[in-house]
Amino acid sequence: MKLFNRQQKQQIGKSILTLMTFFTVLPIVATVIYILILGLPAINLEFITAFPREGMREGGILPAIIGTFYLTLGTAFFAVPLGIGSAIYLSEYAPDNKATQLIRIAIINLAGIPSVVYGLFGLGLFVLFLQFGTSILAGSLTLSIMTLPVVISTAEEAIRAVPQAFRTVSISLGATKWQTIRRIVLPQALPGILTGVILGLERAAGETAPILFTVAAFFLPRLPNSPLDATMALPYHLFVISTQVPGMPIKIQYGTALVLLVFVLSMNLIATTIRSRARARRQW
């Protein structure tokens, strides 16, 4: 005798999966709302435009915001040209052979290397061996290598999505391969590439482990004025004030978490908006 007939089984199964999805999504929404509610009371003009005072227990978090901004820019500076170049190679030039397969495996591996191992690498190569010291330069380079796989894979996907006919027409009109890529393929793929770049930078902006030993300053009462300066950064600052500083007002902790969250989520929002608008407008 069967306990349930197959229609009932289907009902039960679907309900269970729906419930599981609900429990997957609920904590995400709850996390964002929770930080929003507890962080908002801390946010005022002083909090985002002033330096920390009284052992970081008062004042604002300006140096951390600026630091994360610089780090994100620095990461983009290195990761964007290299990542897009690599994506162009893989989609337009690379032959289907062992070497190309090796590149793909290398990219997959770069994506999987633990962030703290990137930190070790950055410490070994950029900070100590190349003697950049703990600096924005060393941190940006470390973060950009970590960001590379995201940029490459999304940019490659966007470039591949441009119909082959576009290239054929351009070449048949006498354009060289690079002219075709530069004038025809890249402009068409731009929204997709941009989405990938921003999503990659979003990850870099929120990372703590790679900057622990390469950039981050516990407390620095001034703004960095050269790429060789160390700097405070939002994720590291949140780590510091929530674990290393006793008697830290909870309001400032949630406020910092909120600023970091807004920084990262607004990048996410921009990226997904560009993607969906480009999809809606696409004519091919």
Add this chain to the structure above:
Amino acid sequence: MISNQSSQSKNPNPIKQEFLITALIKAAGYSAIVFVGMIFLFLMLEGLPALKQVDLSSLLSSRWYPIEDYYGILPLIGGSLIITIGATLIALPFGVGTAIYLSEIAPRWVRELLKPLVEILGGLPSVVLGFLGMLVLSPYLRTLLDLPTGLTALAGSILLGGIAIPTVVSVAEDALDAVPKSYRDASLAIGATEWQTIWRVTLPAARSGVLTAIMLGIGRAIGETMTVMMVTGNAPILPTGLKDLLSPVRTMTATIAAEMGEVANGSTHYHVLFLIGIVLFLISLTVNITASAVVFRQRKSQERILS
């Protein structure tokens, strides 16, 4: 589209330019291999000296107490392992379940709404999750389970499960999406219910992709650093079974992150931390190569069927 024809005349030698740019693009293409090689090289350079300074039996002991020169890394490996197992137990059912729901069951509008939300979870900085883990999750677990401390492997597992879920969902959903519609149609046409179709046709057809998703999720969990450092209590005690989920542990990643800032460059402790980095690198290499091998093999067998 080609509005600016003048650059053709500005540039006297387009062939030379073409050659130069092709070379640059090719170099960029190979950069990923160079970086993986360099990362491995630098880890080896800084990590291998540890093997000379500390003998193997001491490294493979279960006492991690660097101040007194005890460098047993077993408790750290054990800590990473138990948390990863715990995270997998959470991410596997919820991640794959959500992927099946999104790809096979959810109406279009639900899917369009939920996919970006899961992506947001993937973008949440790990330090924010660790922060909430410390302030909300662990106190809750402590009172719920009546523990001396809430900073346990369990708290780490729950958060890491959450961190692994977006990876599992997106890769598994892609795999399910890639199953041709004709498979489902054929199954429904011979009288199977949608539910039977999901379990007996769609999921088996997508199994290699789902497997890859799980592997990549596990890879994410092993490598996660800040969250585990903040919520697992960081006691280097060798876990011996799943019951140790309820006690504090310390992972390899957290050890590097917590101690590297305080060691003298070039000291034994410094080299041992890099050695742990090598272990982590090799684990992620194994996980990722296996995961991608599964995908490549599957693609080949599909090509064979189609040709």
